[in-house]
Amino acid sequence: MLRSVHDDEVDPSDRLAALRGELDRIDAGLRDALRDRLRVCEEVGRLKRDHDIPVMQPARVDQVTRGAREYAERNELDPDYLEAVYRLIIAETCRVEDLLVAERPDDSTRS
Numbered sequence: 001m002l003r004s005v006h007d008d009e010v011d012p013s014d015r016l017a018a019l020r021g022e023l024d025r026i027d028a029g030l031r032d033a034l035r036d037r038l039r040v041c042e043e044v045g046r047l048k049r050d051h052d053i054p055v056m057q058p059a060r061v062d063q064v065t066r067g068a069r070e071y072a073e074r075n076e077l078d079p080d081y082l083e084a085v086y087r088l089i090i091a092e093t094c095r096v097e098d099l100l101v102a103e104r105p106d107d108s109t110r111s
């Protein structure tokens with residue numbers, strides 16, 4: 001009986017499951033990185049609140065988004081895609097920082 005060149009290949013459903021397992025591991029790392037980044041940003045927010053520094057820092061936003069675009073160019077990703085991801089991340093940072101700034105540092109001691 002003739003053998004197909006595909007006989008020796010891994011079953012596509014096994015390969016799909018393996019690739020999805022790889023994606024799940026990468027996604028877990030992404031979520032941890034997003035959580036850790038936001039925790040640092042909360043610290044930044046408290047610092048801004050306590051020292052009357054504006055939450056929105058356009059020069060820093062430009063620096064971060066430019067860095068993302070440059071990374072994309074070096075790594076064969078679409079710069080517009082990575083910038084859009086970063087704009088979403090930064091929007092959440094600013095939302096969380098705004099909430100922190102709106103809090104009074106001594107709120108917890110008030111009755």
Ligand SMILES: C=C(O[C@@H]1C=C(C(=O)O)C=C[C@H]1O)C(=O)O
Nearest residue numbers: 044055056057060061064090093
């Ligand atoms: C975290 C900061 O606050 C905001 C959020 C940024 C971010 O998520 O990278 C960048 C600029 C800020 O307006 C910051 O000023 O560094």
